[in-house]
Amino acid sequence: MIPALEDLIEFLRIFPGIGEKSARRMAFYLLKLPPEKLDKFASSIMAVKSISKCPRCGMFTQDELCEYCRSPHREPSTICVVEEVRDVEAIEQTGIFKGLYHILGGHISPVDGIFLPDLNISSLFKRIDDSVQEIIIATNPTLEGEATANYLTEQLRSYPVKISRLATGLPIGGDLSILSSITVRNSLQNRKDQ
Ligand SMILES: [Zn+2]
Structure with missing residues (x-):
């Protein structure tokens, strides 16, 4: 399998309850998304970094x-x-x-x-x-x-x-x-x- 896809599947498996099979299904679904949706998805993941805990x-x-x-x-x-x-x-x-x-x-x-x-x-x-x-x-x-x-x-x-x-x-x-x-x-x- 191509490395980008392998990395993605590996990453998706970090979610609780997501095994190899589900991770592959999600990865292949992402492949079907148009680039602008992928950009939105990526930026919403990046935005997680701006979330912190209220002191x-x-x-x-x-x-x-x-x-x-x-x-x-x-x-x-x-x-x-x-x-x-x-x-x-x-x-x-x-x-x-x-x-x-x-x-x-x-x-x-x-x-x-x-x-x-x-x-x-x-x-x-x-x-x-x-x-x-x-x-x-x-x-x-x-x-x-x-x-x-x-x-x-x-x-x-x-x-x-x-x-x-x-x-x-x-x-x-x-x-x-x-x-x-x-x-x-x-x-x-x-x-x-x-
Ligand atoms: Zn608070």
Whole structure:
């Protein structure tokens, strides 16, 4: 096979769930695209380099601060702590949360070699000032998510903020991003003080 095509197939295989067969199918599909579409595709890949993490909350952004941290319409008194960026989308879809976010970038999982220093946690404590009244811990309803929530709850006790957690009743093993927005909304509305 010609080197350009071989390189492309090799690259496409980096995506989760994409094996040799799918990568080849994608590569051959790209060969059929007109040059202007390929240019657009290439430039949108290059634009990924301009995306960084918001230094305040860990959300992806192309600006200095993310859209939530710099929005005058969000309430800085409440911070919702989630594991991943996709969980922010799940909370946003409920339409009832108007506070700010903090993205941990994962959960504690010693089995997978993920320990506290790997997570975006110390920056959360630094954010807590007089304007913050409540921290909602919205980690996923998994064993690792629970362990992370328990740790955070303990650590936050020494801060003068209300700590709450999503109501139980979420299916165990799930991930906020795969739950219906009605389920997430109910667990947010019925969140429990810690
Ligand atoms: Zn932010």
